[in-house]
Structures are given as C-alpha cells and as structure tokens.
Amino acid sequence: MAENKELTKKEDLILFLSDTDEREGLLGKKNRKLLSDPLTDNNPITVQVLGICSALAITVQLEPAIVMSLAVMAVMAFSNMIISMLRNLIPSRIRIIVQLVIVAALVILVDQVLRAYAYDVSKQLSVFVGLIITNCIVMGRLEAFALGNGVYKSFLDGIGNAAGYAFILILVAFFRELLGAGKLFGAQIIPDSWYEAGYSNNGLMLLSPMALITVGIIIWVQRSRNRSLIEQN
Amino acid sequence: MDRNSNAYTFIFAVILVAVVASALAFAATQLQPAQAENVKNEKMQNILGTVGIEVSRDSAAVPFDKYIVERIALDSKGQEKTEVNAFEVDLKKELKKDVEEQSFPLYVANVEGAKYYIVPLRGKGLWDAIWGYIALKDDVNTIKGAVFDHKGETPGLGGEITQVWFKKRFDDEKVFDESGNFIGVSVAKGYQGGDNKDDNAVDAISGATITGDGVTDMISERLERYLPYFKNKTNVKVAAN
Structure with missing residues (x-):
C-alpha cells in the first residue's frame, strides 16, 4: 500500500493535467481567459511593458513582424510546456539558468529549422530570431506562470501571451510600413497620384523612436477605453 | 532527494x-x-542574378553551368591559380589572410554572346558581414548588375540592400572616372544625381x-584587387599609374 501511494505521488509530479484542468474541460472559461486576457487587459507589451525592444526593431515592415510573432509563439508555447513539466524537478536556486538553457535551445532549434526549410524567412529575420532568447516576455511567463501551473495551462498561457505580443507588433508594423514607406507587405498602397499632389512618406516612421511613440499611442488609446488600467498614485 | 541540496542541483x-x-x-x-544545399544554390542564384538571369534557388545549378563559362581563382598579381577551385573559395577565410596569400575568385559569364566578369564582394556592414556579387561588362568599367546580401543588418533599414530597387541603382554605373582612374561606386547620402550613370555614385538608403558606406568600401576594396588581371586585357581603360 505504502509503495502504491508513493507511486501516485510521483505520477502527480509529471502529470500533464492538474485536477482542476480535468474538471474544467479543455477550453473552459478559465482556460479561455488564459488565451484572451493577454490580448486585451493584460497585454504583455502595452500593460506589462515587456518585449518592447523587439517591438521597436522588427516593426518596420509587416512581413518580418508576422514571422517573428510566429517564431515567438512557437518558442513560448514549447518553453512554457517544458518548464511546466519540469517545474517540480528544477532546483529553485538555478531555475533562471535552467529557463535560459531551455529557451536558448528552443530558439537555436527554431533558427536551424528555418535555415533548412524556410531559408528566405530565416534570412529576413536574421538577428532577431536569436534575440528571442532575451525577450522578456518569454522569461517573464516562465517565471510567473509555467513554474506554478500545469502543462496544458502553461501551453495556453504561452500561446495567449505570444498572441498579445503579435497583435501589438502587427499593429505597429502596419502603421510604420504604411506611413513610412507607403506600402503594405512590400506592395505600394498609397497611389502615385498622391505623391504627385505633394504627399511624401514620413521617413521618421522607419526609425525606432517612432515605434516607441506608436506603442505609446496604442497604450493611450487602451487606457482611455479602460480606466482601470491607469495606475493610481 | 532534497531539491535544494548542492548535489541535486x-x-x-x-x-x-x-x-x-x-x-x-x-x-x-x-x-x-x-542548409548547405540552400547556401550553395543561393550562391549560384546570386551570381546568375548579376547578369540578369533570374532563376529560382532550387533550379539554379543547371543554368549556372550553362552560362558561367569560366571560374578562375587569381592571386594578388592577377595570375591564375590553377590549383584552387574558385567556387569553393570562402571569402570570409580569405579576407583574414594577407593580400599576397589570398585567392580572388572570378566568374566569367557568357550570356547570348556577351561576356561578363563577375566579382564576389565581401565587407563589413553596421552589425556584421555584408557580401554580394557585381558583374562588369567586358569593358570592365560598366556594371551589368549587382546583388547584395548581409548577415545581420537591421531588417527594413540596412537589410534593404538585398532589395531589387536598391541593386537596380547600380545597373550601368561606371567604376572608373572619366580620366580612367579607378573609383568604384559610392553609396551617397543625399544623392542628387538622379539617373546620372557616370558619376560613380548611387543614392543611399x-x-x-x-x-551603405560598407557597400561603398566593399566594392572599391574588392574590385581594386582584380585590376592587375584586368590590366592584361587589351580593351580595358585602366589608368597608367
């Protein structure tokens, strides 16, 4: 009997779904919230102010922004799952290093796979794939969520936060490419007649500071719509 | 086992x-x-691109053998090095050697009777290496076409050197000035020359x-190394010095 009890305990350690998950169903209300919250009131960029650096760097054009979002999504989903699986085994003193090793390994893997099977995309993203390692959102979610929650929930949390990141990235890239280069996905949108009439592209939009200002405007709009996000002090 | 013990950690x-x-x-x-296959095919695709032959990366090998009639490796004095396979020369490694010891690969293309010299380029951008290929017509002065690539330039800014509209600016530019001195092509900030093809300059990004400065330096530094070889060609106007 005693042996049996120990076994079930051990199984609990690496069980994919915690008790509450099983009762709730795969896309129950709480799980849906994990996906939808980061898109709105708990957005990693505009509310938690994480991952700003890459939001500045790769939002000059839409296409790299989208591919970068997908790469971040893959890395976040898998790193969240792996850390969550190991959460009861990781020694707490070296947990940050363990997280870094896992994230770095996944990023290198994504980079290698892209280079072999999606060569053009990997060239377009160049350095930024490597920089996913330093994206604060990834480490932030590992620390804040994956270390304390089940594997499936962590997976949803990873997808949700990456989607929140993607949403802002794509929005910023949309405005920067449209106003800075008059293009979307590399195709000219602003008609030639506008240029002839004196319209000119705003070159400033292509520089990093304007990404920050665009993010600032998005934060402004978001907080004026949802006043509970405004800090009281 | 205690998860906080040193041994466990x-x-x-x-x-x-x-x-x-x-x-x-x-x-x-x-x-x-x-990955290696992608890199090799892309190299062939880029070399063909400089002489106006657009092929997809996967199908570059056959037209490459058809149009590129000679692959020569030169030494710094312009003599052929017969023992070196030009296609296998890795400029990244060559650039670390002394000039006297480097091999300079040169591709000669024959497209419908017209002869072009294709010179591989490599230099430094803002963050990391940039490289490319530049094809000269057989006067060794007029550029037929160029392609550029980079390892780590910022997408949307320096990374734009790979774009068609940027490399088109080099078409028909001259690498010698009117008195026959070698200049190269400079990527000029605030360029006002419009479509002038004789001013040895193109508009920057x-x-x-x-x-852009890296592109300028790379073109002049690399092309200059081939001057001894081109000087032996009778139809080239290389300055006397």
Missing part, C-alpha cells in the same frame, strides 16, 4: 546540459545538408548610412 544541471547539448547537436547534424 549539480546533478540536475549536468543532466540538463547533456540532454540539451545532444539534442541540439543531433538537430544540427540532421539539418546541415539541407535612409537610416542605413553605415551599411
């Missing part, structure tokens, strides 16, 4: 690192052939000044 770290390292090593060796 140590063992955990060792196992984790061993597992991760072997997984990555396995993935890298499995993916390596596909906004926000990519340092990458």
Whole structure:
C-alpha cells in the first residue's frame, strides 16, 4: 500500500493535467481567459511593458513582424510546456539558468529549422530570431506562470501571451510600413497620384523612436477605453 | 532527494546540459545538408542574378553551368591559380589572410554572346558581414548588375540592400572616372544625381548610412584587387599609374 501511494505521488509530479484542468474541460472559461486576457487587459507589451525592444526593431515592415510573432509563439508555447513539466524537478536556486538553457535551445532549434526549410524567412529575420532568447516576455511567463501551473495551462498561457505580443507588433508594423514607406507587405498602397499632389512618406516612421511613440499611442488609446488600467498614485 | 541540496542541483544541471547539448547537436547534424544545399544554390542564384538571369534557388545549378563559362581563382598579381577551385573559395577565410596569400575568385559569364566578369564582394556592414556579387561588362568599367546580401543588418533599414530597387541603382554605373582612374561606386547620402550613370555614385538608403558606406568600401576594396588581371586585357581603360 505504502509503495502504491508513493507511486501516485510521483505520477502527480509529471502529470500533464492538474485536477482542476480535468474538471474544467479543455477550453473552459478559465482556460479561455488564459488565451484572451493577454490580448486585451493584460497585454504583455502595452500593460506589462515587456518585449518592447523587439517591438521597436522588427516593426518596420509587416512581413518580418508576422514571422517573428510566429517564431515567438512557437518558442513560448514549447518553453512554457517544458518548464511546466519540469517545474517540480528544477532546483529553485538555478531555475533562471535552467529557463535560459531551455529557451536558448528552443530558439537555436527554431533558427536551424528555418535555415533548412524556410531559408528566405530565416534570412529576413536574421538577428532577431536569436534575440528571442532575451525577450522578456518569454522569461517573464516562465517565471510567473509555467513554474506554478500545469502543462496544458502553461501551453495556453504561452500561446495567449505570444498572441498579445503579435497583435501589438502587427499593429505597429502596419502603421510604420504604411506611413513610412507607403506600402503594405512590400506592395505600394498609397497611389502615385498622391505623391504627385505633394504627399511624401514620413521617413521618421522607419526609425525606432517612432515605434516607441506608436506603442505609446496604442497604450493611450487602451487606457482611455479602460480606466482601470491607469495606475493610481 | 532534497531539491535544494548542492548535489541535486549539480546533478540536475549536468543532466540538463547533456540532454540539451545532444539534442541540439543531433538537430544540427540532421539539418546541415539541407542548409548547405540552400547556401550553395543561393550562391549560384546570386551570381546568375548579376547578369540578369533570374532563376529560382532550387533550379539554379543547371543554368549556372550553362552560362558561367569560366571560374578562375587569381592571386594578388592577377595570375591564375590553377590549383584552387574558385567556387569553393570562402571569402570570409580569405579576407583574414594577407593580400599576397589570398585567392580572388572570378566568374566569367557568357550570356547570348556577351561576356561578363563577375566579382564576389565581401565587407563589413553596421552589425556584421555584408557580401554580394557585381558583374562588369567586358569593358570592365560598366556594371551589368549587382546583388547584395548581409548577415545581420537591421531588417527594413540596412537589410534593404538585398532589395531589387536598391541593386537596380547600380545597373550601368561606371567604376572608373572619366580620366580612367579607378573609383568604384559610392553609396551617397543625399544623392542628387538622379539617373546620372557616370558619376560613380548611387543614392543611399535612409537610416542605413553605415551599411551603405560598407557597400561603398566593399566594392572599391574588392574590385581594386582584380585590376592587375584586368590590366592584361587589351580593351580595358585602366589608368597608367
């Protein structure tokens, strides 16, 4: 009997779904919230102010922004799952290093796979794939969520936060490419007649500071719509 | 076992690192052939692109053999090095050697009777290496076409040197000035020359000044190394000095 009890305990350690998950169903209300919250009131960029650096760097054009979002999504989903699986085994003193090793390994893997099977995309993203390692959102979610929650929930949390990141990235890239280069996905949108009439592209939009200002405007709009996000002090 | 003990921490770290390292090593060796193939095909595609032959990356090998009639490796004095395979020359390694010891690969293309010299380029951008190929018509002065690529330039800024509209600016530019001195082509900020093809300059990219300067330096530094070879060609107007 005693042996049996120990076994079930051990199984609990690496069980994919915690008790509450099983009762709730795969896309129950709480799980849906994990996906939808980061898109709105708990957005990693505009509310938690994480991952700003890459939001500045790769939002000059839409296409790299989208591919970068997908790469971040893959890395976040898998790193969240792996850390969550190991959460009861990781020694707490070296947990940050363990997280870094896992994230770095996944990023290198994504980079290698892209280079072999999606060569053009990997060239377009160049350095930024490597920089996913330093994206604060990834480490932030590992620390804040994956270390304390089940594997499936962590997976949803990873997808949700990456989607929140993607949403802002794509929005910023949309405005920067449209106003800075008059293009979307590399195709000219602003008609030639506008240029002839004196319209000119705003070159400033292509520089990093304007990404920050665009993010600032998005934060402004978001907080004026949802006043509970405004800090009281 | 106590998860906070030193022994546990140590063992955990060792196992984790061993597992991760072997997984990555396995993935890298499995993916390596596909990656090398991509790089090789892209090199052929780029070389063909400079003489106006657009092919997809996967189907570059056949037209490459058809149009590129000679692949020569030169030494710094312009003499052919017969023992070196020009296509295999890695400029990254060559640039670390002294000029006297470097091999300078040169491709000669024959497209419908017209002869072109294609020179591989390599230099430094803002963040990392930039490289490319430049094709000269058989007066060794007029540029037929150029392609550029980079390792780590900022997408949307310096990374734009790979774009068609940027490389088109080099078409028909001259690398010698009117008195026959070698200049190269400079990527000029605030360029006002319009379509002038004789001023040895093209318009730069906004926000990519340092990458543009890198392109300028790369073209003049690399092309200059081939002057001894071109001087032996009778139809080239190379200055007397």
